[in-house]
Amino acid sequence: MEGDRISQHESVRTVYERIKKDGMDNIWDRYEAQGLGAPDKRCPFCQAGVRCDLCSNGPCRADAAKDKKGVCGIKADGMAMRMMLLRNVMGASTYHYHTEQTIKTLRATAEKKTPFQIKEPGKLKDFAKRLGVSTTGSVDKVAIRLCDFAEADFNRKLDEPSKIVEALAPKERKELWRKLDIFPGGIHGEMMFATSSCLTNVDGYYQSLALKAMRLGVAMAYQSQIVNEYCQDVLYGIPRPHKMRVDLGVLDPDYVNVLPNGHEPFLGFAMVQLARQPEWQKKAKDAGAKGLRVIANIETGQEMIQRWEMDSTFYGFTGNWITQEAVLASGCVDLFACDMNCSMPIDPVYAQRYKFKLIPVSELVAFEGITDRINYEPAKAEEQAARLLQMAIDNFKVRRASIEPVSQLPMREAVVGFSTESILEALGGSLAPLLGAIKDGTLRGVAGLVSCTTLRDHGQDVHSVRVAKELIKRDILVLSMGCGNGAMQVAGLCSPEAKEFAGPGLKGLCEKLNIPPVLSYGTCTDTGRLADLLAAVSAALGGVPMPDLPVAAVAPEYMEQKATIDAIFALALGLYTYVNPVPTVTGAPNLVKLLTQDCKNVTGGLLNVETDAVKAVDGILAHIEANRKKLGI
Numbered sequence: 322m323e324g325d326r327i328s329q330h331e332s333v334r335t336v337y338e339r340i341k342k343d344g345m346d347n348i349w350d351r352y353e354a355q356g357l358g359a360p361d362k363r364c365p366f367c368q369a370g371v372r373c374d375l376c377s378n379g380p381c382r383a384d385a386a387k388d389k390k391g392v393c394g395i396k397a398d399g400m401a402m403r404m405m406l407l408r409n410v411m412g413a414s415t416y417h418y419h420t421e422q423t424i425k426t427l428r429a430t431a432e433k434k435t436p437f438q439i440k441e442p443g444k445l446k447d448f449a450k451r452l453g454v455s456t457t458g459s460v461d462k463v464a465i466r467l468c469d470f471a472e473a474d475f476n477r478k479l480d481e482p483s484k485i486v487e488a489l490a491p492k493e494r495k496e497l498w499r500k501l502d503i504f505p506g507g508i509h510g511e512m513m514f515a516t517s518s519c520l521t522n523v524d525g526y527y528q529s530l531a532l533k534a535m536r537l538g539v540a541m542a543y544q545s546q547i548v549n550e551y552c553q554d555v556l557y558g559i560p561r562p563h564k565m566r567v568d569l570g571v572l573d574p575d576y577v578n579v580l581p582n583g584h585e586p587f588l589g590f591a592m593v594q595l596a597r598q599p600e601w602q603k604k605a606k607d608a609g610a611k612g613l614r615v616i617a618n619i620e621t622g623q624e625m626i627q628r629w630e631m632d633s634t635f636y637g638f639t640g641n642w643i644t645q646e647a648v649l650a651s652g653c654v655d656l657f658a659c660d661m662n663c664s665m666p667i668d669p670v671y672a673q674r675y676k677f678k679l680i681p682v683s684e685l686v687a688f689e690g691i692t693d694r695i696n697y698e699p700a701k702a703e704e705q706a707a708r709l710l711q712m713a714i715d716n717f718k719v720r721r722a723s724i725e726p727v728s729q730l731p732m733r734e735a736v737v738g739f740s741t742e743s744i745l746e747a748l749g750g751s752l753a754p755l756l757g758a759i760k761d762g763t764l765r766g767v768a769g770l771v772s773c774t775t776l777r778d779h780g781q782d783v784h785s786v787r788v789a790k791e792l793i794k795r796d797i798l799v800l801s802m803g804c805g806n807g808a809m810q811v812a813g814l815c816s817p818e819a820k821e822f823a824g825p826g827l828k829g830l831c832e833k834l835n836i837p838p839v840l841s842y843g844t845c846t847d848t849g850r851l852a853d854l855l856a857a858v859s860a861a862l863g864g865v866p867m868p869d870l871p872v873a874a875v876a877p878e879y880m881e882q883k884a885t886i887d888a889i890f891a892l893a894l895g896l897y898t899y900v901n902p903v904p905t906v907t908g909a910p911n912l913v914k915l916l917t918q919d920c921k922n923v924t925g926g927l928l929n930v931e932t933d934a935v936k937a938v939d940g941i942l943a944h945i946e947a948n949r950k951k952l953g954i
């Protein structure tokens with residue numbers, strides 16, 4: 322493989338050369354070995370989503386054209402949607418695992434057991450008020466009450482409507498969800514309900530399974546994502562715009578480099594707090610390094626850089642999950658601390674070759690051959706962070722003596738840290754200037770780019786960058802989230818200079834507000850935050866229904882199971898939702914019709930699948946223009 326079939330980013334392409342030279346197993350070769358690409362040698366049934374091995378009668382293959390069903394009698398549509406729902410259960414449960422860790426951390430912080438403080442008492446009280454939780458008494462008391470409330474809601478029975486969804490979702494959506502019987506109960510019950518429905522001979526009807534997926538998506542967005550992100554804001558600060566160094570050039574081999582990796586920022590923040598202390602810098606210097614740095618990585622890094630400013634210790638951000646092997650092969654890493662997702666099973670091979678410590682810091686994560694681990698516990702966060710830093714310092718000499726690092730890798734600055742609050746601040750305290758720009762046509766609309774990165778169809782981030790450039794060229798403001806946000810930052814689209822790629826209206830707005838055309842809005846978990854922002858926009862426009870807003874959800878390179886439930890939630894929210902690569906449902910004609918056409922008459926949402934970036938944005942713009950017409954703007 323070569324050029325942009327590897328990656329959009331020069332840095333990753335450079336380290337790929339080293340990976341090849343060193344004969345390392347790598348994602349690009351493994352991809353080719355699967356027979357993916359053109360011509361595609363994969364099983365056509367699997368690609369079309371019509372293969373099932375859930376029970377001992379299988380594996381079965383369905384063929385809608387020949388009316389060939391599974392042994393149990395399930396049709397192609399049911400088979401494809403059932404597998405999609407199972408993916409969604411995985412996505413929801415992983416999002417929710419993170420949320421429960423956040424609630425544990427907030428509770429322990431309020432009980433003065435962690436090294437953290439409640440940084441945003443104002444947000445805590447506002448959020449508590451929205452949820453109907455009493456705000457009397459001390460900040461710590463309010464925090465504990467909020468944790469109790471959230472946990473009670475997570476555990477609410479299936480037939481008891483979620484109070485969190487009731488408090489946070491727009492009225493128009495709640496009415497629709499009730500009508501469709503997809504207003505959820507507590508998320509634990511919802512996960513049980515969805516999983517049990519997927520058992521052999523339980524629910525084989527694609528329409529019913531699709532509605533169950535949406536119901537789970539609604540529970541996940543409000544109970545897991547919004548609660549998680551808002552409580553992390555309470556603990557670590559609301560994201561506010563600031564500059565951040567990005568790309569592989571943030572790795573300097575002469576420093577002890579510690580990389581928290583995954584999605585949970587807790588130990589990462591604890592390590593930054595310690596590493597900023599002179600005594601820890603001295604320990605690193607005593608080991609022969611120039612100092613000690615914590616480098617933000619993948620989505621744990623994204624959670625961190627949105628909230629905390631960079632300095633000489635919290636130095637910068639590397640990139641998204643496909644950057645991982647390049648990061649590890651740079652010869653600059655001393656410790657890779659792996660929390661709940663996005664650490665690849667191949668990592669031990671890299672740890673052995675490039676001499677770094679690979680430490681799972683979540684009970685979820687395990688690697689073949691790795692026995693050291695520290696399972697995160699909020700009350701032990703400081704002690705655990707200190708152990709990790711010490712391991713990294715002890716590793717420095719070994720690494721430096723045996724590994725030749727890759728140097729001169731590129732680095733740039735991105736503006737990160739946009740949130741609903743900071744967008745309001747940038748606009749002078751109200752959404753009016755943004756809405757004004759949409760109404761007068763300066764901006765045609767807004768796209769929420771929630772995406773991963775994948776090698777299907779293109780190299781890492783190539784299609785995401787094409788789609789984003791095409792969107793801003795047509796005066797569509799982009800809010801980016803997830804690993805796709807890392808793509809935007811490293812590719813320079815979150816930098817003010819990127820206004821040159823924007824259409825005249827958006828460019829003028831960027832100059833007036835001093836913002837980039839792509840606003841770095843966080844991680845894939847911030848999908849819920851985006852839904853909350855859209856609800857505020859809808860209210861500010863006088864209660865415009867979600868499907869009629871001049872907005873779209875955009876996932877140019879979705880990859881894993883968290884992304885599939887984000888897309889399903891976007892449909893439940895009533896959004897036009899662009900996804901790529903083509904999902905594995907194409908062998909299910911009725912399901913395809915439901916997702917891409919009929920859903921419009923159910924929730925107002927619609928899935929658009931298109932592999933060409935220009936045509937994809939043609940579709941998005943056509944939807945936005947149609948809605949503008951409907952709104953008379």
Ligand code: SF4
Pocket residue numbers: 373374375376377378379380381391392393394395521522
């Ligand atoms: S659940 Fe049905 S389709 Fe799946 S393996 Fe069993 S018999 Fe085959």
Ligand code: SF4
Pocket residue numbers: 584620642662663772773774802803804805845846880881882883884
């Ligand atoms: S779901 Fe996608 S964006 Fe989110 S962490 Fe996983 S790969 Fe990254």
